[in-house]
Amino acid sequence: MPETASAVTRTPSGRLALAASADKIALGPLDGRYQSAVAPLVDYLSEAALNRDRIAVEVEWLIHLTANSVLPGAGPLSSAQLEQLRAIVTEFDASDVAELAEIEAVTVHDVKAVEYFIGRRLPAIGIENLTAMVHFGCTSEDINNLSYALGIKGAVEDAWLPAARSLVDQLQAMAEENRSVPMLSRTHGQPATPTTLGKELAVIAHRLRRQLDRVAKTEYLGKINGATGTYAAHVASVPSADWQNVSRSFVEGLGLTWNPLTTQIESHDWQAELYADIARFNRILHNVCTDIWSYISIGYFRQIPVAGATGSSTMPHKVNPIRFENAEANLEISNGLLDVLGATLVTSRWQRDLTDSSSQRNIGVAFGHSLLAISNVAKGLKALDVANDVLAGDLDSNWEVLGEAIQMVMRAEAIAGVPGMENPYERLKDLTRGQRVDANRMKEFVSGLGLSEEAEARLLALTPGSYTGIAEKLVDHLK
Structure with a gap:
C-alpha cells in the first residue's frame, strides 16, 4: 500500500495501520472475499x-x-x-x-x-x-427474541433453504441423468459389488432432502412477557387486560409460535434444534465433497477447465478441485459455530445471563459459511464431466466382484437340488480373494461348476458392468 501525503499511522511493529481504512477493509472473509456469495x-x-x-x-x-x-x-x-x-x-x-x-x-x-x-x-x-x-x-429480551426469530426465519426461508434446495435439485438431476451408468463400488476402499453413478448420487440427494424437510418444519418461537416471564409489570399497570392473550396474539401475528413459559429469555431451544438440523445437512454435504473429490482423484469425473483460470502457480497442467475443498473448510467452520450456538443457547443461569447475547451475534457467520459452501459445491458440480471410459475400464479390470453373484447362484442351485454346489463361498474365496480375475478366467470357472443350464447361461452373460441389480430403478425414489 503506497504512502500518501496524508498522515500515515503504523502499528507498534512498524507496519502500515490498515485500521485507518477499516470502513473499506473487511476483517473476515464473509464481508470481504466472499461477500457476493453471502449477500442474501x-x-x-x-x-x-x-x-x-x-x-x-x-x-x-x-x-x-x-x-x-x-x-x-x-x-x-x-x-x-x-x-x-x-x-x-x-x-x-x-x-x-x-x-x-x-x-x-x-x-x-x-x-x-x-x-x-x-x-x-x-x-x-x-x-x-x-x-x-x-x-x-x-424487557430487552422481549424485543430481541422476536427480532432474532424473525431474522433467522427470513434467512432460512428466503436465503438458505432456496440455495440448499437448488443444490439438491442439481444432484437429483445428475442422478437421473446418470441412473444407468455402471460404476464400481468401493467398500472399505476396495472393489465391491457394482452400482450406478446415478444411484449413488440419488442416495446423497435423498439424505440431504430429508434434512431440508426437517429444517422446513422448524418452529420459530417467541415470547413477550416481561422481565422474568410473569407479566408482573403488565398486571401492575393494567390489571384489567388479558395479558396472555395479548402476548399470544401478538407473537402469532408476527408469524411465530408463542412460547407461554419462559424466564426473562425465550429459551432458545428451537434455535438449537434448527442448528442441529443445518449442521447435519452440512455434515452430509461435507461427505459429498470428500467423495466427489476422491472420484475426481481416480478419474471418474473430469473437471472442465475455466478459461483463463490457473490451477497451480507452477504446474500448468493442473485443474484442482478447489470448489469442493473450499466447501469442506467452510462447512467445518459453519458447524463449529452451529455446535457452539446449540450448546450455549440452551443454557442460562437462573432467570437470565448474557451469554446468549454475544453468541447470537455470530448466527449470521454460521449461516454465511454454510451458504458459501453450498454455492461452491453447486459451482463445482457444474464443472464436472462424467468419465464414462474410466468407469467402464475400472469395471472391466475387476471381474472378481462377480464372485458374490456366482456364490449366491450356487447357493440357490444347492437349495434346488443341483449336486456339486458345496462350499460356494470357500470356492469363490480361493479363486478371487486378493487376486485379479479376468473375463476368461471367470467364465472358465463358471463353466466348470456344473450349474443348471439356465443358471450357467445367466452367469456367463453377466459382466461387472451389468451386475448392478435394480440400481437404475432405485433412482425413482427421488420422485
Missing part, C-alpha cells in the same frame, strides 16, 4: 437487519396495543398514522443505522437506542402522547 443473508442476519427488526417489533407492539385498546385512553390509530409508523421500518436506511449508532453511543444499550429512535419520530406522526407506550411492559 445481509437483509436478515446483519447488525443493521437486527436493528430494523427490533424497530419492526417495537412498532408492531405499539400498534397491537392501540388496535386492541389494551391501555385505557389509547385506542386504535388512523390508517395514515399506521402507514407512517410502519414507514419507520420500510424506509430504514443507512442514515438511520448511523443515527441509531449515535444514540447507542450515549445509552450504551442497543434496545434502549431503538426505543429512543422510534420516540423521536412520533411527534411528526402526531402521536407524541403515545411515547410512553413504546417498549411498554417490555
Whole structure:
C-alpha cells in the first residue's frame, strides 16, 4: 500500500495501520472475499437487519396495543398514522443505522437506542402522547427474541433453504441423468459389488432432502412477557387486560409460535434444534465433497477447465478441485459455530445471563459459511464431466466382484437340488480373494461348476458392468 501525503499511522511493529481504512477493509472473509456469495443473508442476519427488526417489533407492539385498546385512553390509530409508523421500518436506511449508532453511543444499550429512535419520530406522526407506550411492559429480551426469530426465519426461508434446495435439485438431476451408468463400488476402499453413478448420487440427494424437510418444519418461537416471564409489570399497570392473550396474539401475528413459559429469555431451544438440523445437512454435504473429490482423484469425473483460470502457480497442467475443498473448510467452520450456538443457547443461569447475547451475534457467520459452501459445491458440480471410459475400464479390470453373484447362484442351485454346489463361498474365496480375475478366467470357472443350464447361461452373460441389480430403478425414489 503506497504512502500518501496524508498522515500515515503504523502499528507498534512498524507496519502500515490498515485500521485507518477499516470502513473499506473487511476483517473476515464473509464481508470481504466472499461477500457476493453471502449477500442474501445481509437483509436478515446483519447488525443493521437486527436493528430494523427490533424497530419492526417495537412498532408492531405499539400498534397491537392501540388496535386492541389494551391501555385505557389509547385506542386504535388512523390508517395514515399506521402507514407512517410502519414507514419507520420500510424506509430504514443507512442514515438511520448511523443515527441509531449515535444514540447507542450515549445509552450504551442497543434496545434502549431503538426505543429512543422510534420516540423521536412520533411527534411528526402526531402521536407524541403515545411515547410512553413504546417498549411498554417490555424487557430487552422481549424485543430481541422476536427480532432474532424473525431474522433467522427470513434467512432460512428466503436465503438458505432456496440455495440448499437448488443444490439438491442439481444432484437429483445428475442422478437421473446418470441412473444407468455402471460404476464400481468401493467398500472399505476396495472393489465391491457394482452400482450406478446415478444411484449413488440419488442416495446423497435423498439424505440431504430429508434434512431440508426437517429444517422446513422448524418452529420459530417467541415470547413477550416481561422481565422474568410473569407479566408482573403488565398486571401492575393494567390489571384489567388479558395479558396472555395479548402476548399470544401478538407473537402469532408476527408469524411465530408463542412460547407461554419462559424466564426473562425465550429459551432458545428451537434455535438449537434448527442448528442441529443445518449442521447435519452440512455434515452430509461435507461427505459429498470428500467423495466427489476422491472420484475426481481416480478419474471418474473430469473437471472442465475455466478459461483463463490457473490451477497451480507452477504446474500448468493442473485443474484442482478447489470448489469442493473450499466447501469442506467452510462447512467445518459453519458447524463449529452451529455446535457452539446449540450448546450455549440452551443454557442460562437462573432467570437470565448474557451469554446468549454475544453468541447470537455470530448466527449470521454460521449461516454465511454454510451458504458459501453450498454455492461452491453447486459451482463445482457444474464443472464436472462424467468419465464414462474410466468407469467402464475400472469395471472391466475387476471381474472378481462377480464372485458374490456366482456364490449366491450356487447357493440357490444347492437349495434346488443341483449336486456339486458345496462350499460356494470357500470356492469363490480361493479363486478371487486378493487376486485379479479376468473375463476368461471367470467364465472358465463358471463353466466348470456344473450349474443348471439356465443358471450357467445367466452367469456367463453377466459382466461387472451389468451386475448392478435394480440400481437404475432405485433412482425413482427421488420422485
